[in-house]
Amino acid sequence: MTFRLRAAHISDLEHLYEMAKLTGGGFTNLPADRAALTRKLERAEAAFSRTDDELGDDQFTLVLENTETGQVRGTCQLFTQVGQQWPFYSYRMTTLTQHSQELDRTVRAEMLSLVTDLEGSSEVGGLFLHPGERAGGLGLLLARSRYLFVAMHRARFADRILAELRGVIDDRGGSPFWDGVAGRFFGMTFQEADYFNAINGNQFIADLMPKHPVYIAMLDEEAKKVIGVPHPSGRAAMRMLENEGFAAEGYVDIFDGGPTMTARTDTVKSIANAKPAAVSATDLEEGERALLATGKFDDFRSCYGVRAFGDDGCIAIDTTAAETLGVSKGDEVWSVAR
Known part of the structure; x- marks a missing residue:
């Protein structure tokens, strides 16, 4: 069988919807909602149709097609500048060091601070490969073809690029990180918040999320141990990103605590080469x-x-x-x- 990556079209809607139902949640860029997917495909077609070299707020969607059957078996996305429609929030892991001379003791407190540091960066995301095709290097084809696309349209992308990895999701489809942090303030389950974000954007985070740092020591153990940890299915993706030159620099997703990897666009291995x-x-x-x-x-x-x-x-x-x-x-x- 031969596969190729190509631009996505409105006619791919049902293929993407069927794949979205297989993600198991926590996959904001591929919601199992036809209306939301239609908006994404329409936005992608608008991005593809704009052929100038101005950096804008574009989203490109690509699909992996079996050239023999015409079936769509995977997808990925590229965003040219995040944080343009609404703020792009992350938690940044920081450390506050304090010393008491009387006690002769130094205390280092790790904290999660709500930031928008990564606004304006490009993003590679939305990568999903059908479970029946997870062999033969197709995941690598999906991932690295995005960098060829960036290299071929370099003026349309920013100088910094990021990739968000899905965090740990439990057997119930919940997130220990969400339950231990944001969920305490929102009165919503992880599934409810994740779905609302996928359909409506994350402005509700700005409206309701506490702006003060969260002390990690005050979280329960289940939340602590998943901070910056990718979902088991994303470990290979994390290694691929590291091989390309991406690094985890203390940024984690505000919903599930998964790591956000960053790099300078021109130093990404597949773009540079x-x-x-x-x-x-x-x-x-x-x-x-x-x-x-x-x-x-x-x-x-x-x-x-x-x-x-x-x-x-x-x-x-x-x-x-x-x-x-x-x-x-x-x-x-x-x-x-x-």
């Missing part, structure tokens, strides 16, 4: 395994393939990749080693 070249041949049989991409905006496509560069700087690719991307000799292809 991505480069364009004209196709010199489409019948390469042996070469370096790579991610390949072509097309601007709505015409973007990406897939796995093999490549070889000639002395003239042109690139030869294999026949399957050429057919999957719909390219021929002379077309431009971006690539990065797999």
Whole structure:
């Protein structure tokens, strides 16, 4: 089977809705709500249709398509500037050190402070792969193709980029972090707050969340031990982000306590190493395994393939990749080693 990543369209709504029902909650960027998903797809189509190079408040949605069956089996999203429609809140883990000369004792108190430090950053998110396809490197194709998209449309993205990882969710679909922190102030379950956020945005956090720091020592043990810890299904994603140059710098999600990873956009490995070249041949049989991409905006496509560069700087690719991307000799292809 051959898969490619492409721009999402309104016609993909039902595919995305069926996948959203499989997420198990805590997945704000892929709510199981047709109206919310329709708005996301309409926003994405507006972003794809704007072809200038101005940094704006865009959301691009991509889908993973089986080219043999036409089935959509995964999705991911890119946001060019977070915090433009409403504040982008995070908790920042900080430490307050105090010393008493009389007691000859130093106390270091860890705190969670509500901040909007990451506003204006770009974000890669909304990555979901159908459970039936979690083999063969398709998750890596979804994740890293986003960076090729950024490299190919660099002027549309900010100089800092982030990725939020889903936090720990218990067997009931609840969040120990939410129950121990924000849930005490809102009178809402995690599922209720998460769904409301996905549909309506998080302005209610600004309206109701206490603005004073929360002392971690005052939280129950269940909440403490999940701060900055990714959901078990997100551990591989965290390693992939670290391999790309992202780092956890003390920011955690206000809902489930999952880690927020950040990086300078131009230092992300797959962005820094991505480069364009004209196709010199489409019948390469042996070469370096790579991610390949072509097309601007709505015409973007990406897939796995093999490549070889000639002395003239042109690139030869294999026949399957050429057919999957719909390219021929002379077309431009971006690539990065797999």
